[in-house]
Amino acid sequence: MKKITNYPKLSIKTNQISFSMNDVLIIGTVAFDTIETPFGKVEKALGGSAAYASFAASLFSKPALISVVGNDFPKEHIKLMKKKSINIEGLQITGKTFHWDGFYEYDMNEAKTRKTELNSLEHFKAEVPENYKDIKYIFLANIDPEQQLGVLRQMSKPKFVVLDTMNFWINSKKKSVIDAVKKADVLLLNDAEARQLFGTANLVNAANQALRLGPKAVIIKKGEHGALLFTKNKHFNAPGYPLENIKDPTGCGDSFGGAFIGYLAKTKDLSESNFRKAVVYGSVVASHNAEDFGLNRLKRLTMNDIEKRYREFQDIREF
Amino acid sequence: MKKITNYPKLSIKTNQISFSMNDVLIIGTVAFDTIETPFGKVEKALGGSAAYASFAASLFSKPALISVVGNDFPKEHIKLMKKKSINIEGLQITGKTFHWDGFYEYDMNEAKTRKTELNSLEHFKAEVPENYKDIKYIFLANIDPEQQLGVLRQMSKPKFVVLDTMNFWINSKKKSVIDAVKKADVLLLNDAEARQLFGTANLVNAANQALRLGPKAVIIKKGEHGALLFTKNKHFNAPGYPLENIKDPTGCGDSFGGAFIGYLAKTKDLSESNFRKAVVYGSVVASHNAEDFGLNRLKRLTMNDIEKRYREFQDIREF
Numbered sequence: 267m268k269k270i271t272n273y274p275k276l277s278i279k280t281n282q283i284s285f286s287m288n289d290v291l292i293i294g295t296v297a298f299d300t301i302e303t304p305f306g307k308v309e310k311a312l313g314g315s316a317a318y319a320s321f322a323a324s325l326f327s328k329p330a331l332i333s334v335v336g337n338d339f340p341k342e343h344i345k346l347m348k349k350k351s352i353n354i355e356g357l358q359i360t361g362k363t364f365h366w367d368g369f370y371e372y373d374m375n376e377a378k379t380r381k382t383e384l385n386s387l388e389h390f391k392a393e394v395p396e397n398y399k400d401i402k403y404i405f406l407a408n409i410d411p412e413q414q415l416g417v418l419r420q421m422s423k424p425k426f427v428v429l430d431t432m433n434f435w436i437n438s439k440k441k442s443v444i445d446a447v448k449k450a451d452v453l454l455l456n457d458a459e460a461r462q463l464f465g466t467a468n469l470v471n472a473a474n475q476a477l478r479l480g481p482k483a484v485i486i487k488k489g490e491h492g493a494l495l496f497t498k499n500k501h502f503n504a505p506g507y508p509l510e511n512i513k514d515p516t517g518c519g520d521s522f523g524g525a526f527i528g529y530l531a532k533t534k535d536l537s538e539s540n541f542r543k544a545v546v547y548g549s550v551v552a553s554h555n556a557e558d559f560g561l562n563r564l565k566r567l568t569m570n571d572i573e574k575r576y577r578e579f580q581d582i583r584e585f
Numbered sequence: 586m587k588k589i590t591n592y593p594k595l596s597i598k599t600n601q602i603s604f605s606m607n608d609v610l611i612i613g614t615v616a617f618d619t620i621e622t623p624f625g626k627v628e629k630a631l632g633g634s635a636a637y638a639s640f641a642a643s644l645f646s647k648p649a650l651i652s653v654v655g656n657d658f659p660k661e662h663i664k665l666m667k668k669k670s671i672n673i674e675g676l677q678i679t680g681k682t683f684h685w686d687g688f689y690e691y692d693m694n695e696a697k698t699r700k701t702e703l704n705s706l707e708h709f710k711a712e713v714p715e716n717y718k719d720i721k722y723i724f725l726a727n728i729d730p731e732q733q734l735g736v737l738r739q740m741s742k743p744k745f746v747v748l749d750t751m752n753f754w755i756n757s758k759k760k761s762v763i764d765a766v767k768k769a770d771v772l773l774l775n776d777a778e779a780r781q782l783f784g785t786a787n788l789v790n791a792a793n794q795a796l797r798l799g800p801k802a803v804i805i806k807k808g809e810h811g812a813l814l815f816t817k818n819k820h821f822n823a824p825g826y827p828l829e830n831i832k833d834p835t836g837c838g839d840s841f842g843g844a845f846i847g848y849l850a851k852t853k854d855l856s857e858s859n860f861r862k863a864v865v866y867g868s869v870v871a872s873h874n875a876e877d878f879g880l881n882r883l884k885r886l887t888m889n890d891i892e893k894r895y896r897e898f899q900d901i902r903e904f
Contacts, residue, residue, distance in 0.1 A: 468829060470828065474829070490788070491811070492811075496827075501827050502901055502903075505811075508788070508789045508815075510790055542903070542904040580904075582820050583822050583902045584861070585821065585861040585864075585899075585902075
């Protein structure tokens, strides 16, 4: 196993206080995605929860990545990540890159898997580089919950932890998922996962169960129907953006999470009202992400695009 | 066929100008509903699209009803309608009352039909009483589109027409449904019906197709996910209300429509911004309706309840 070592030193000293430039830590997968939708197909495009999340977070903050790829991972992808100021000191390189092959049918609401080749992900053990250990904002993006918990244990003093997961882990490692929920400040999941994890069809009920486990907030992502933010006795309903041309919904949830924590790390305001803004920024970035295949849209996305759509989000819910 | 004749005269004369007290005309079904949900059961409760719609409209305005029931229709229901100031001069009485028997499973999103007995609805021909002909606001609630068109032809000068329909009519009488859409100012339908009628999974695309047929606005009801209002180049996204206890969703769409047109008839403001408010009032009344079986909740609903929840709808949208 080798590490990418040519990354510039990210710790600087000012008045004898050492601190890291990175303000968000992201652990998750980096993958090759083969995706087919009714509107086209891409083969082995850059994907994975941590890739989408870190690209999205990089629009607001300076993310540091923990993940694994294979020796077949193209240099262009590494270059692109560095260009986005994503710290990849924590990106391990060994074996072959994790490969997901899936498709969407007409309604685009659910990804169907053709093939999953875990490859280097199978024996991955998340290691937190020294330079990352003081990062305060942590996004445990979708990956094995035991890796998520492992990262948390290695951090010196996490201030704010956002947790995402997926149906696969709820099925196979529910106890670990619940352990991770107990350590999270914000639980992020989609509506189907919320129903599955808490055994209820009612999302309000699911959110209330989640809040009782410890998180200060639960965000339920509903794709085209927007997102719900539940905090103790408060509820926020973020609109979905009316996209006529959705090309590829892959990574929308991960982009949402990356933008959500990126915005919070940038503004350093953890009030309920700022959570609401962060949810809208998450929705804005996720809605852009669906407009093109893979990471193609996020690669080109600018703060101008984001602020313009944020204003549209304000307009479409005004009454 | 007999008519209910003991209804007080509703035309009054002031300065030689005759006008009707009723400001909203509603045509649709009045039914016996047998409903089972995971939370209980009712047998032969008062229901039907026009019943829900007129109860909801009566919270804001003075609806006049066109429908048919049987000789088995209880006097208490007639009394209740009169108590709600619903004009039932256009309610025909013949044969047996239409009876729908259905149930909902765990997720409560879709009604499943056990049995439909059309009874007196089978040979119903909508007749508009003279006293109704000058009413300006017309809600063509869910019923055979040929009856909806027949009512429109009998009106002297309709100012504002709202059209609802359902999958059954889209399947069996699509051409008539489209003819009715062309005559409507506002088309109201749920997401599945929008997809079905316009042959697309994308709701924005469906709405744009509908707008090209003539309506100034299209409202797509999405149950717990809220409602979308599309007008030319404008879009409004109304939140769903986070109900932890949904007992019976029957009639939510009809209640939405009744409250929507009732509010507009009351305020007499057909601007896009007032449409938005009307959509929220529709959502408010529909969310209350789901809290109890049949019309039980609407029977007791007050303007205080409505204004309180309207403010909650504002709060859950603020960012």
